[in-house]
Amino acid sequence: MDIINLIKTRRSVRRFSQERLDRNLLVEFVEAARCAPAGANIQSLEYVIVDESKVCAELFETLAWAGHVKPQRNPSPLHRPVAYIVVLADTAIKDNAVVDASAAIENILLAAWGKGIGSCWLGAIDRKKISQILNAGEKYKIDSVVALGKPAEIPVMEDAAGADTKYYLDANDRLHVPKRPLQKILHFNKLGG
Ligand SMILES: Cc1cc2nc3c(=O)[nH]c(=O)nc-3n(C[C@H](O)[C@H](O)[C@H](O)COP(=O)(O)O)c2cc1C
Structure with a gap:
């Protein structure tokens, strides 16, 4: 798919088919994240691929x-993500990596969509519980969770009317x-012209 079309057609998906994802594919998505821009090229981000059903179930409870459409898009057991990538920052390397993480996460979403895989970026998450589930030490700040799977929606x-x-x-x-x-x-050259 042409890159502009890929960007335009990517949507957040919250219903997934239960087909497993190849771990190598998930690693490719992290490879895409690794290539993202980072302020001053100081790279503090790390990634945890979660693809075991037990850990997936634990993580699901933290999301x-x-x-806006609660509870209809809270995935039922038939539509839950089959894998996740948790994005975390090593605060010993950089204090605030939110912007870097955002660039990396967008790469994951687009890399996934390029392979026909749906995703949802989740920021409304219980970071404390996620740290415990992942055994993340004190120095790690959990940034976001990316839910993944073949789309079932x-x-x-559309253009917003108002x-x-x-x-x-x-x-x-x-x-x-x-x-x-x-x-x-969109503005050209100056605002309010
Ligand atoms: C920083 C950030 C945090 C988000 N957190 C959540 C979340 O916790 N739960 C959720 O269902 N969607 C979450 N989303 C997805 C947004 O709801 C979604 O991007 C938005 O509705 C636009 O839809 P689109 O991604 O299809 O363009 C988040 C997106 C961003 C960028």
């Missing part, structure tokens, strides 16, 4: 899904994701 992006950009479900249970239209956010 919060789709607040196809959300649709100021409201909350995603919503239609009568057919399809998730719609309004984005602010280009003409509202």
Whole structure:
């Protein structure tokens, strides 16, 4: 797929088929994250691939899904992610790596979508519990969790009609994701011209 099309068609997926993902594929996604830009090229990020069902089940309990359409997009046992990549930062290397993590995570989402794998970036997470589950030492800050699996839903992006950009479900249970239209956010040379 052309890169622009890949970017435009990637959506957050919250229903997954239960087909397992090859671990090598998950490693490729981390490889994509490793190549992301980092401020001053100081790289504090590390990644934990979670693909064992017991650890997946423990991690699932620490996540919060789709607040605007609660509880419909809280994945049922038939639709849960089959793997996760937890992104964590070593605070001994860099104190605040949130922006670096964001660049790395976007690489994961796009690398996954390029392979037909759906993902959801999760930031509403119980970081303390995740640290315990992963045996992460004090120096690690849990940034985000990326949930992964073959998509079992196809959300649709659309131009937001007004100021409201909350995603919503239609009568057919399809998730719609309004984005602010280009003409509202694009400026040339100066603002307010
Ligand atoms: C920093 C960040 C944190 C997010 N945290 C969550 C989360 O905790 N739970 C969730 O269901 N989605 C989460 N999302 C996904 C957003 O809801 C989603 O990106 C947004 O609705 C736009 O949809 P799209 O990704 O399909 O464009 C998060 C996204 C970002 C960038």
